[in-house]
Every structure is written in C-alpha cells, then in structure tokens.
Amino acid sequence: MEEPTASSSRAEHRAAVARDLLLAALEDLSQEQLKRFRHKLRHASEGSRSIPWSRLERADALDLLERLVEFYGPEPALEVARKALKRSDVRDVATRLKEQRLQRLGPGPGAELSVSEYKRTYRAHVLLLHAKVKERNARSVKITKRFTKLLIAPESTEADAYTEAHELLPPEEPVPRRARRSNTDTFNRLFGRDDEGERPLTVVLQGPAGIGKTMAAKKILYDWAAGKLYHGQVDFAFFLCCHELLEQACARSLGDLVLEQCRDRRAPVRQILAQPERLLFILDGADELLAAGSAEAAGSTEAAPCTDPFEAVSGARLLGALLSKALLPPARLLVTTRAALPAQLQGHLRSPQCAEVRGFSDKDKKKYFYKFFPDERTAERTYRFVKENETLFALCFVPFVSWIVCSVLRQQLERGQDLSRTSKTTTSVYLLFLISLLSSAPPAKEAGLQGELRKLCRLAREGVLGRRAQFTEQDLARQELRGSKVQGLFLSQKEMPGLLEAEVAYQFTDHSFQEFFAALSYLLEEDAGREVPASSVAELLRGDAELRGHLTLTTRFLFGLLSEERMGDIERHFGCVVSKRVKQDALQWVLGQGRPAATPEGAEGLQGPEEPEEEEEDEEANYPLELLYCLYETQEAEFVHQALHGLPELTLERVRLSRTDVAVLSYCVQHCPRGQALRLRGCGLSVVREKKRKSLVKRLQNSLGGRNSQSGQKQRQVSLLRPLCEAMVDQHCGLGSLMLSRCKLPDSVCRDLAEALRLAPALTELDLQHNSLSETGLKVLCEGLAWPKCQVQTLRVQQPGLQEGLQYVVSLLQQSSALATLDLCGCQLPEATVKYLCATLQHPACSLQTLSLDSMELSEDSLQELRAVKAAKPSLVITHAGLDDLPEPVKSVSSAF
Numbered sequence: 001m002e003e004p005t006a007s008s009s010r011a012e013h014r015a016a017v018a019r020d021l022l023l024a025a026l027e028d029l030s031q032e033q034l035k036r037f038r039h040k041l042r043h044a045s046e047g048s049r050s051i052p053w054s055r056l057e058r059a060d061a062l063d064l065l066e067r068l069v070e071f072y073g074p075e076p077a078l079e080v081a082r083k084a085l086k087r088s089d090v091r092d093v094a095t096r097l098k099e100q101r102l103q104r105l106g107p108g109p110g111a112e113l114s115v116s117e118y119k120r121t122y123r124a125h126v127l128l129l130h131a132k133v134k135e136r137n138a139r140s141v142k143i144t145k146r147f148t149k150l151l152i153a154p155e156s157t158e159a160d161a162y163t164e165a166h167e168l169l170p171p172e173e174p175v176p177r178r179a180r181r182s183n184t185d186t187f188n189r190l191f192g193r194d195d196e197g198e199r200p201l202t203v204v205l206q207g208p209a210g211i212g213k214t215m216a217a218k219k220i221l222y223d224w225a226a227g228k229l230y231h232g233q234v235d236f237a238f239f240l241c242c243h244e245l246l247e248q249a250c251a252r253s254l255g256d257l258v259l260e261q262c263r264d265r266r267a268p269v270r271q272i273l274a275q276p277e278r279l280l281f282i283l284d285g286a287d288e289l290l291a292a293g294s295a296e297a298a299g300s301t302e303a304a305p306c307t308d309p310f311e312a313v314s315g316a317r318l319l320g321a322l323l324s325k326a327l328l329p330p331a332r333l334l335v336t337t338r339a340a341l342p343a344q345l346q347g348h349l350r351s352p353q354c355a356e357v358r359g360f361s362d363k364d365k366k367k368y369f370y371k372f373f374p375d376e377r378t379a380e381r382t383y384r385f386v387k388e389n390e391t392l393f394a395l396c397f398v399p400f401v402s403w404i405v406c407s408v409l410r411q412q413l414e415r416g417q418d419l420s421r422t423s424k425t426t427t428s429v430y431l432l433f434l435i436s437l438l439s440s441a442p443p444a445k446e447a448g449l450q451g452e453l454r455k456l457c458r459l460a461r462e463g464v465l466g467r468r469a470q471f472t473e474q475d476l477a478r479q480e481l482r483g484s485k486v487q488g489l490f491l492s493q494k495e496m497p498g499l500l501e502a503e504v505a506y507q508f509t510d511h512s513f514q515e516f517f518a519a520l521s522y523l524l525e526e527d528a529g530r531e532v533p534a535s536s537v538a539e540l541l542r543g544d545a546e547l548r549g550h551l552t553l554t555t556r557f558l559f560g561l562l563s564e565e566r567m568g569d570i571e572r573h574f575g576c577v578v579s580k581r582v583k584q585d586a587l588q589w590v591l592g593q594g595r596p597a598a599t600p601e602g603a604e605g606l607q608g609p610e611e612p613e614e615e616e617e618d619e620e621a622n623y624p625l626e627l628l629y630c631l632y633e634t635q636e637a638e639f640v641h642q643a644l645h646g647l648p649e650l651t652l653e654r655v656r657l658s659r660t661d662v663a664v665l666s667y668c669v670q671h672c673p674r675g676q677a678l679r680l681r682g683c684g685l686s687v688v689r690e691k692k693r694k695s696l697v698k699r700l701q702n703s704l705g706g707r708n709s710q711s712g713q714k715q716r717q718v719s720l721l722r723p724l725c726e727a728m729v730d731q732h733c734g735l736g737s738l739m740l741s742r743c744k745l746p747d748s749v750c751r752d753l754a755e756a757l758r759l760a761p762a763l764t765e766l767d768l769q770h771n772s773l774s775e776t777g778l779k780v781l782c783e784g785l786a787w788p789k790c791q792v793q794t795l796r797v798q799q800p801g802l803q804e805g806l807q808y809v810v811s812l813l814q815q816s817s818a819l820a821t822l823d824l825c826g827c828q829l830p831e832a833t834v835k836y837l838c839a840t841l842q843h844p845a846c847s848l849q850t851l852s853l854d855s856m857e858l859s860e861d862s863l864q865e866l867r868a869v870k871a872a873k874p875s876l877v878i879t880h881a882g883l884d885d886l887p888e889p890v891k892s893v894s895s896a897f
Helices: 002-029 032-044 061-072 074-089 091-105 115-129 185-188 213-225 242-246 252-258 269-273 287-289 313-324 362-372 377-386 392-396 400-413 426-438 442-467 475-479 487-490 509-522 532-540 545-550 552-559 564-575 580-593 623-634 637-646 659-670 723-727 746-758 774-787 806-812 832-841 860-872
Strands: 130-132 140-142 151-154 202-207 238-241 278-283 332-338 355-357 493-498 503-509 649-653 678-681 687-690 716-719 734-739 766-770 794-798 821-824 851-852 876-879
Touching: 002 061, 002 074, 032 061, 032 074, 032 687, 032 832, 061 074, 061 876, 074 091, 115 213, 115 238, 115 269, 115 426, 140 806, 185 202, 185 213, 202 213, 213 238, 213 278, 213 332, 238 252, 252 313, 252 580, 269 355, 287 313, 287 332, 313 332, 362 377, 377 392, 377 400, 392 400, 392 426, 392 659, 392 774, 400 426, 400 687, 426 552, 426 564, 442 487, 442 509, 475 503, 503 509, 509 552, 509 659, 532 552, 532 580, 552 564, 552 623, 552 876, 580 623, 580 637, 623 649, 623 659, 637 659, 659 678, 659 723, 716 746, 723 734, 723 746, 746 774, 774 806, 794 806, 806 832, 832 860, 860 876
Parallel strands: 202 332, 202 355, 238 278, 278 332, 649 678, 678 734, 734 766, 766 794, 794 821, 821 851, 851 876
Antiparallel strands: 130 140, 151 355, 493 503, 687 716
C-alpha cells in the first residue's frame, strides 16, 4: 500500500507546482495582454479540446487558471498556455514559463503517444462520442436504438425502391444487383472488391433529403469503432461535416481537423496521417462544395491543389483536395450527397463507386413505428392507419418523413383528433406538422407566433438563396428572432471557431425544414395589401442550371403550398392573405418551360440503332421530370391540366425510373390536356413480383391474360409502368401520343400496356422503337390494339430482331378499324410475311392509309407484290426506296386467306 501513496503524493506535488507556475505567468500579464491571451487560447491547436468562449470571455487570471487545469490537467495546461502566450506576442512570459517548468518539473512526459497505443484509445473515444444521437426534438437516444435499417442499392441496379430485395427477379433480362438492407454485411460490401479484385477508394452514398444518409454514415463510424467494419483495413476513421467546415472563416489543415476529433491532445497526428492507406474519411454532404464561392474546391486553376495535410487552407480547398485525391491519395473516402451525384462533383472524383440510399423497406417502416411508439397498441393503430393510406405509406420510405408523420399522429392522438387529417404529399405532411406544433400555443400568443414564423421564413429564404445553412447571432437579431419560441422549436445552436473569438452558429434542425420555410416565405405576407415582388418568386424559379439543382426541394415545396386547400390552411392558421400572384407566376413559369423543350425527332438523345444504349443520365434533358414532381405536389388536377399546356411533349431520356418517378408521371398524365405527348427514350423499366395478384383497374373486367389467372398461379410479374397504364384509361387523361424507345420492354409491361390500349380515351399514336420485344410481348400488344374501342391510329414498330412476330402486326390490319398509319421502318420481313401483308392490305376490313417500309431489305419478288398492291389500291401510300420506279406490276396477288 506504500507505493501507491507515494506515487499519489508525487502527482499532487507536481500538480501544485504546475498551478503555481501557471498562475505566476498569468499574473504577469497586463489587461490588454490578458485579453489577447483569452482570444488566442480559444484557438489553441488542441482543436475540439479548446475551452468554450462562454467560459473564457470575462475570465480573470484566477478564472483562467481554473479553466485551464479543469480542461487539460495541470501539467498539459502549462504547454497549452505557453503556446497561447507566444501567439499573443508575449514571448518573454512564454520563455520564462518554459524555463521555470524545466527547472522545477523536468522535461515531462513524451509529447505524443504511439500509433499502436492510440488505436484502442481512439476507438473507445468514438464509441463514447457517437453512442447517442440527437433526435430532432433535441432528445438524445442511443444510436443502436435510433437507427433503423435502410435499403442501399448499387448504382447500376434498376431495382424498385419500395419492394423487398428478394422480390426483384425479372425473367426477361439479367437479374440486377440487389438492394440490400444496411446491416454490417452491406456496409462491409461498400468497400468490397469488384470483379477484377480491386477495392474502391471512394464510395458515394447518394439519395434525397431526409433519406438517412447522415445517420447511415454515423452508424458506419460507430460500427467501425465497435470492431464490426473494415477489420484489419482501417485503423482510424474521421467524420467531417462539409457544410460546417465550409462555413468556418479560418483556414485549417487536415491535421487540425484530425486532432479535433481525438480526445487526447497528444494524439500522434503526423504518424496517423503518414499511413493514409489505413484511414477512412467520411465526408457528409459533399454536394455543399458546389455552393457559390467554392470554385476552388472544384478544381479551379486559380489555386494549386492542396497536397500537404498540414497546410492551413480554406475548407473548400481542403475538401476538394480530399475528393480529387490530391491529398492523401491512398485514403478511403465515404461521401454522402443529395440525389444523383451532381455532374460538377462527379468530374472531380477518382473512380467513385456509387450506391443509392433508398430509405425504408415496408418491413422497416413498421419497425420504425414500433420504435417511435413505445406502447405496442398505439404503434399498431398508427401503423395500420398509415398503411391503409397508400400515398402516405409510400412517402414513409424517407426516414425524416416517417418521423414527421409519427410526430403528427402522436400529437393528434394526444389531442383526440381525427387521424384522417393526415395528408398525402410531402408538402402537406410538413405543413400539418408545423400547424400541429404551433397550435399548442395559447390563443393570446398566436399573433406573436405568426409574426415570428414570418421572420423565420425570411431567414430560411435568405439562407437557401445564398446557399447558407448556418446563421450567426447577428442574423437572428436582424430578424428579431433571438429568444423567440420558433428559434427553440426549429433552430439548433452550436459553437464554431472564429477568427478572433468563438462564434455561436444556428442551423435548422433539418435542412429540409429550411427549404420548407423558404418556400413558405413566398406565401406568408404581413397584410392583405402586400404583394410578393415578382422578382422574388422569379429568383427561386428562374435560377440558372447550377442554382436550379440546389433549389429543387424548395421549389417542390412551393408548388405543394399553392393548392387551394394548402393556401386555405395557411390563411386560416397563420392569419394572412396569400397573394394569388405567387400561383399565377408559378403557372406562367411552367407554361414557359415548354417553349424550348420540344426536341426535333432525332436531333438529340437516342438517334439511331448505332447509338449506345447505356448512357449517363442527362440532368438538363430530364428537367421535365422535376417539373412533374412540382406539379404532383399540388395535388390539384385543374392546375396540372393548365400547366401541362406549356409542356405539350414530355421527353425523358436515359432515366432509371423509380416507382416514385412513375407515380408522379402517372398522376400528371392522368390530368394532362388533349393531345399530350409522352416520350420515354432509353429509360430503365424494371419489373417486380407481387405476392397477391391485383387487377389493373376494376373496370377492365376482360383481362388479356385470362387463361393465366388460375388459382394455381401464385405470383404474377408486375410492371413498373402499371400506374401509368392505369392513368391512361382515366376519362380525364388527354394523352394522345406515347413513345417507348429503347426501354427493353419486358412482357409484363406489354400486358399492362395492352390492357390500357383497350380503353385509353385519347391515345392515337403508339411508338415502339428498338425495345427488344419478345414475340409473346408483341402478340399481347396487338391483341390490345385490336380491341374495338382502341383509338390508336398511328403505330410504329421498329424492331429489327423480330421477324416471325410481325405476323401479329399484319393480322392487326384487318382487325383494327382505327389504325391508319403503320411504320415498320428497319424491320426485317420474310417473303412469306410480305405475301401475307400484301394480301391483308387488300382485305375489305383493312383501312390502312400509310405504310412505311423504309430501311427494309426486300427481294424483287416482294417489291413486285407491293407494286401490285399500290396499283390496286391507289389511296394507300407505301414508302420504300425500291418502289420509286414502277415497272409493270404482276397481274395477280397471292392470297393468304
């Protein structure tokens, strides 16, 4: 027992000496020197171990002594103080402190730990630091309880976002790489070896706002620290929040950032960074690098790439250097970004492996509800209610939307309100959540809350348009929001290092909240006489291409708020008169988008058989899809109908359509004006299996697949286009022309499309080009086209690989009274089929007026048969290069009847 006592006594003595030395040095400082020392101390190189400014601002010498000893320990505090004194330009005191320390305490322990010693210490620190995460209501919960598994799919898959992975088994084409639930095995696969045995050094997790990318990234960090991930591959992992780093004014090095995340200021940072192949950097929100002013991050020639991990540079240059591999090339990067990787960012990554975060599967939605509601009966009640609301249930694949829906339902249950008030679209769910939160205020305070809300919305709009996610105390003071109720409800606070002193920064509890409030700002006006300036709405809607991508969610929210129902809710609950000008401006903007949008056939996109089928998506070419998302959010049929007059031809090229995309497209098609055209070129259409067969629509009683609807058939393939086919038969649908080009239509799509062709009220043109149709698929389509009520007048079937199957198209000519134009350009017709065609063309039931056979190889005998048809039926126009010269026709035409 004697040795521990002696050791403790020596430690107490050294601590007392250190305190005496430190106090003597601080008491030597003048008031001005003490002030500078406090500022420099706040920016000590110890990073995250720096003392908060709130505890330094008014501290005298004795207070500073206590803060230093409390934060660093007695002896380490001496070195921290000495460095701060040097930076404060009080070098004589700093030198004296160093000399006295050597005289009375000796050289002290080593400055750094070894890497091998520090590995275990750092992992334990990460486990402790990230064991809990803050809910959006500021409640901390364990990450292991908060995290619900998400679906993560490789970039190349066209799997459905809402179905279980094992259901994705289309037989017509190779099985795609499956979407997997985000367990340890899935996270390990992110950096797994490819077919050639190579491991990716950059992995990108992409997905929309609120889908759970940040939570997944934090869970990866936590699981690594727990020893579950990248065992034997990664020694240190660091989490960098991009928007926080970008908004910090001071220059910093990667070494500074690493030290911030280490618990011990003696962490061997240089040795850690000397082995970059053993490091993992998690860069959360990398799309923030595309913000205005971040050009240097994107490879600007004005600044040379940062290659030194200890060079202090701006946050933009530092992150840009990491992404481009100019800095620490062998290090692994896990990058999160909104939606598909923006083209500007894609160009600066080296061979990234992309994966899509697709949110909750149906099973995991249920698990989330049961985690949110501790009472099992309440969880079951709310889950059943949401599941019965098909649209709302679909929205819950986004974790943040699930949280909002659960929060709203809990409030409604607590107040005894009707759950049916819960709405359908993302916008309406956010609005209902806001109304529910603010309606808890006493009536006497409602007016004040309404005023605060308008100010909060203006702050959000300034940030969105200025690409700012963080706000200063001055920003809040300018909007008169400091100490307000809405500040506590929707803004979180944190301290950030500044140039001279610590700065308190504020940000919305979720970035999607900021975007929602920014959209709401255009509708909340001080009084009925105040109009929204046209320029302000135009600033949102008419931004350039780069800004447009940044404003995507805000624009969707704006349209969602413009429905009559939502505007009524806003006026009723927030005490304002919504300007009609906003809705008119939004409508005029959509109408204007259609003027340059129409692309001449063959001018762009997929122009011919030689063009590659696999291409990267073109963000600008597919901008109409984003417009449709905006229209969908309104859930107002008349507005959609008017708006689509400005988009008479909707063209989407090379899009891997998700179920959400198709739902949005289908809603808009259902309400489109007469003569609307829809062109899908090179769009991926996957199929899934449904466990219980569902009819297309109840009114389509006579299914083409009647023979296959036996009870023994447990599963039927469901095409992704089924919702679109349902929309086409709606009596309000004005879709007049449908093109499906290079979409690799499986038989399941052909079945649903054939059923829709029977009753589509306005469809007069069907264009099928290079779709690799099977003979069965073409047969099913022709049966639908032959239906008496089918309105299709123009049919284009350009399928070079189909020969025998074209007999079904020929048979159609005497079965369809509507068909007037048939385009078979590029097809290959055997001579027997040509004979059958010529005989059919002269059949009394055939009403065809134009037949195109260009780019088709025909024998002289076949040409003679066709010339005979032209002579016998002069009103029929047949186009083919071999028919330009007209030798004597044969006297008779063979009949196939």
